[in-house]
Amino acid sequence: MPKPVVAIVGRPNVGKSTLFNRLTGARVAIVEDTPGVTRDRLYRDAEWRGRQFTLVDTGGIAARPDDPLVAQVRRQAEQALEEADVILFVVDTRTGLTADDEEVAEILRRSGRPVILVANKVEDFSDPTLTHEFYRLGLGDPFPVSAIHGLNVGDLLDRVVDLLPEAAVEEDGMALKVAVVGRPNVGKSSIVNRLLGEERVIVSDLPGTTRDAIDTYIRQGEREYILIDTAGMRRKSRIADSTEHYSVLRALKAVERADVVLVVLDGTEGVTEQDKKIAGYGHEHGKASIIIVNKWDLVPRDDKTMARYEEMIRQELSFMSYAPILFISALTGQRVARILPAIDAVGAEASRRVATGTLNSIVREAVILTPPPAVKGQAVKIFYATQVKVKPPTFIFFCNRPEDVHFSYQRYLENQLRQAFGFEGTPLRLLFRRSKGQ
Ligand SMILES: Nc1nc2c(ncn2[C@@H]2O[C@H](COP(=O)(O)OP(=O)(O)OP(=O)(O)O)[C@@H](O)[C@H]2O)c(=O)[nH]1
Numbered sequence: 001m002p003k004p005v006v007a008i009v010g011r012p013n014v015g016k017s018t019l020f021n022r023l024t025g026a027r028v029a030i031v032e033d034t035p036g037v038t039r040d041r042l043y044r045d046a047e048w049r050g051r052q053f054t055l056v057d058t059g060g061i062a063a064r065p066d067d068p069l070v071a072q073v074r075r076q077a078e079q080a081l082e083e084a085d086v087i088l089f090v091v092d093t094r095t096g097l098t099a100d101d102e103e104v105a106e107i108l109r110r111s112g113r114p115v116i117l118v119a120n121k122v123e124d125f126s127d128p129t130l131t132h133e134f135y136r137l138g139l140g141d142p143f144p145v146s147a148i149h150g151l152n153v154g155d156l157l158d159r160v161v162d163l164l165p166e167a168a169v170e171e172d173g174m175a176l177k178v179a180v181v182g183r184p185n186v187g188k189s190s191i192v193n194r195l196l197g198e199e200r201v202i203v204s205d206l207p208g209t210t211r212d213a214i215d216t217y218i219r220q221g222e223r224e225y226i227l228i229d230t231a232g233m234r235r236k237s238r239i240a241d242s243t244e245h246y247s248v249l250r251a252l253k254a255v256e257r258a259d260v261v262l263v264v265l266d267g268t269e270g271v272t273e274q275d276k277k278i279a280g281y282g283h284e285h286g287k288a289s290i291i292i293v294n295k296w297d298l299v300p301r302d303d304k305t306m307a308r309y310e311e312m313i314r315q316e317l318s319f320m321s322y323a324p325i326l327f328i329s330a331l332t333g334q335r336v337a338r339i340l341p342a343i344d345a346v347g348a349e350a351s352r353r354v355a356t357g358t359l360n361s362i363v364r365e366a367v368i369l370t371p372p373p374a375v376k377g378q379a380v381k382i383f384y385a386t387q388v389k390v391k392p393p394t395f396i397f398f399c400n401r402p403e404d405v406h407f408s409y410q411r412y413l414e415n416q417l418r419q420a421f422g423f424e425g426t427p428l429r430l431l432f433r434r435s436k437g438q
């Protein structure tokens with residue numbers, strides 16, 4: 001089970017490190033240090049009221065000495081967003097609100113991610129005026145604490161734990177959540193009905209999280225799946241929601257909740273702009289995806305048709321070359337039986353953890369084979385890598401000059417990881433962090 005990640009962000013000197021130590025030291029049992037990164041003291045595993053999480057101090061991470069302050073803080077916030085489930089945004093009640101605070105608040109607000117606005121250095125809780133001005137950040141009630149004295153820190157931890165995502169096991173057993181997305185008329189309903197019509201499948205309705213969403217629970221043998229927001233798909237007379245905006249919004253919501261996304265294309269047509277956009281949601285949210293080319297029964301074929309269509313998809317959806325492609329017909333049932341096994345496969349890959357030792361031997365080899373190109377005569381060195389998350393598998397590479405690891409080199413490393421470990425169907429995240437080295 002991956003641990004949720006809680007990130008601390010804020011401009012320098014507001015007390016992030018003090019809070020980090022306080023949250024992981026005095027009041028929280030340290031369960032274990034994340035292997036390998038202990039010397040950087042940036043990631044620490046913590047536990048509160050039986051919930052485990054990993055705390056990240058982004059302060060030490062993002063500093064690039066030559067950057068203006070505002071850029072540093074912005075980068076910090078963006079990095080936190082990339083990996084965190086809950087964000088602690090620390091402000092300083094002694095210095096008061098600054099333009100940098102507002103900049104970060106703006107990024108965090110737009111993200112829609114759970115944020116706790118922590119007003120630090122409050123030693124006098126009887127004075128409510130200390131935190132008033134921070135309401136202006138639009139991030140809800142400021143949460144007053146004194147990191148240095150540990151005041152109100154237990155309450156803060158309660159709040160953090162409340163905002164952590166439900167552990168998947170408690171929520172729905174082992175069921176994989178699957179979103180079926182695609183343009184109108186590509187055959188989403190037909191596929192869902194086919195899946196439900198397959199033998200040995202047990203169907204029941206579960207109320208979804210959005211008001212009119214209905215999730216469908218299916219079981220096949222030992223395996224369980226939840227098809228997300230299938231209300232309109234299972235009945236032929238659909239709720240009148242086909243305005244484009246609404247269906248796009250709906251698809252986005254479904255994708256956010258999903259473990260695996262089925263991107264349905266119409267085999268009688270090419271890949272349209274809208275297809276790209278819809279497929280992009282899953283990719284951007286780090287979800288495992290399967291591309292389903294439907295209506296294959298309508299496509300006049302010879303022995304090269306499939307290969308040609310596949311090549312076209314790889315070109316048009318080049319950002320998700322990791323996704324397997326299935327050619328099916330919901331009408332005739334052709335190859336529909338391959339969908340659930342494919343979901344199992346990519347779901348497992350998205351949750352895969354690789355051992356730190358193995359990972360580093362692959363990375364070392366890759367770096368020796370093709371070292372990162374030097375920038376302005378300065379060598380770029382990658383010291384060490386560690387996998388910090390699954391769904392999607394997320395790796396941190398500690399290096400001397402993270403900003404100089406070129407995009408094409410990142411792609412190279414990603415390809416090396418895929419060659420060594422597979423990860424078919426899931427996007428990977430590679431993050432580069434500064435470290436002083438060995
Ligand atoms: N009075 C008071 N001072 C605090 C509190 N928390 C932190 N400080 C002080 O604020 C200063 C900055 O604290 P740090 O924890 O180093 O701040 P930081 O945000 O990690 O700073 P950077 O590492 O520069 O990003 C230190 O001198 C702390 O002792 C607090 O609750 N009350």
Ligand SMILES: Nc1nc2c(ncn2[C@@H]2O[C@H](COP(=O)(O)OP(=O)(O)OP(=O)(O)O)[C@@H](O)[C@H]2O)c(=O)[nH]1
Pocket residue numbers: 182183184185186187188189190191233238242294295296297298328329330331332
């Ligand atoms: N020939 C053929 N027709 C199909 C196939 N799958 C779906 N269709 C037809 O395509 C049309 C649209 O199918 P739906 O399943 O309603 O498509 P949808 O994606 O759910 O459509 P919206 O709910 O409007 O988004 C229907 O007339 C289906 O009968 C297929 O594999 N082959």
